[in-house]
Amino acid sequence: MKKLLLFVIGIVTTGQIIAQDLSPDEIVSRHLKATGQDKFMDMETMKMTGKMTQQGLDMQVTQYQKKPEKVRQDIEVQGMTVTMVVDGETGWVLNPMMGSTDPQDLNAESIKALEKEGNNDPTATWDNPFVTWKEDGTKIEMAGREDINGSPAYNLKFTFKEGYTINYIIDAAGFVLLKTKSIQNVQGQTYDREIRYSDYRDINGILFPGKLEMLVNGQIGQVFTIDKCEFNIPVDDSIFKKPVKK
Template identity: 30%
Template sequence: MTIAKWGIRAGTALAALAMTAMAAPASAQELSANELVARNLAARGGAEALAAIKTLRFKGSLRFPGDFLLSYVETRGRKGPGGDDAVRVDATLQGLTVVQAYDGKSGWTINPFQGRRDPETMSADEARALADSGRIDGVLLASRASGATVTALGREDFDGTDAYKLKVTEKDGDSFVYLLDPGTFLEIAVTETRRIRGAETVTEAEFGDYEKVAGVYFPMALENGPKGASQRSRITIDTAEANVDVPTDFFVAPAAPAAPKPAAK
């Protein structure tokens, strides 16, 4: 199953996005990287609305190949304790919760399915990948301030859609090739290339079912997996809320319990 052409739920969304679409002639005009980023920003809801979002919380489900279904909660925050945007994902199955988090500087995880109930530190590569996925602005719009290089690559057919193609190359060399819908200028797919533990890893994702949260459009459906994989994991968001109260230590790894003292002889 793919989500190449998800619709937009809210009826008002079509009217709002139509205004953006009117700015783009039907002809296949070429736009610069800066113009594409600007149109994506306007389509998402604009800089002011985006900056007003300090925290985000998504709740829904995560389905893995093999039909494993987990409850899913993702919380994002600007300027976590480590200084950068922070993110935490809690996925629960049969009373056991896997946690993956980035506190703005480093990442950690708890995976009881592997018999580990204490937090473990992620590698720098894995933490960076989680950090990118959890940015409130998203990698594309975060590139405006991150120093990443953005390059327009013309057009590419995506399931019959003549999508705009845009590449973001981060300072460390990781890259993201986005496809933007030519009518709405929202992201419909991305191919991500990065190095994890010294090996190049390429993943693909498709976005859809956009809804407004505090005046900003976010995808409520996402499918992703290794490039060329026949099966992918799927995240479906049921509810989303902006500017929720999040404790200051929410993204920070909990301290491991102290080892028991040896019994007195």
């Protein structure tokens, strides 16, 4: 029993040493390799379908992406479909739940907020901060270590050129992303934001989390479960075009 205890202590201690030994560059490199980002970056299109749960309400979500910067998201809720499209620096939203049957343009502030949101959740974007951080002028530094369910993890702090920061928690063994942490300012109020990733699955050599939990001030607000993810399927440009007002 004593030998077994020493063996377990040795494993835990070794894990902690590994978590301290790697540089931020090495952690990023291993994360990209472990998750198959080289394969993901070669993909031209992607379609994800899943379910989002918020305050007991289930919503079906379908998202299309096409290089270089086209994204369309359809959310079906209470018999209506909310559509949002972003193409580079322009975008539009159609939200019948707000009583509108005409698409509305997204302003520059909204587009910037969506870009920041993409950095908060880098698991399904070609503009991945782990890939583009050097060319984007992002600063990366170690922010210590965390214990996630008894396993060591790296805490990497990214400081973006716009001035905001996001902490990415990377598993020290498998090098997958376990969570992101950031501070959000909404209408003068400050909130702690966290996204947790789990249920990783291999799709054509690319690791994707099958479940995302979004927390605000420690409370779960949304849960997104991915049912299916497809790559390099035909995606017509017409689905990103803003409909003509009725």
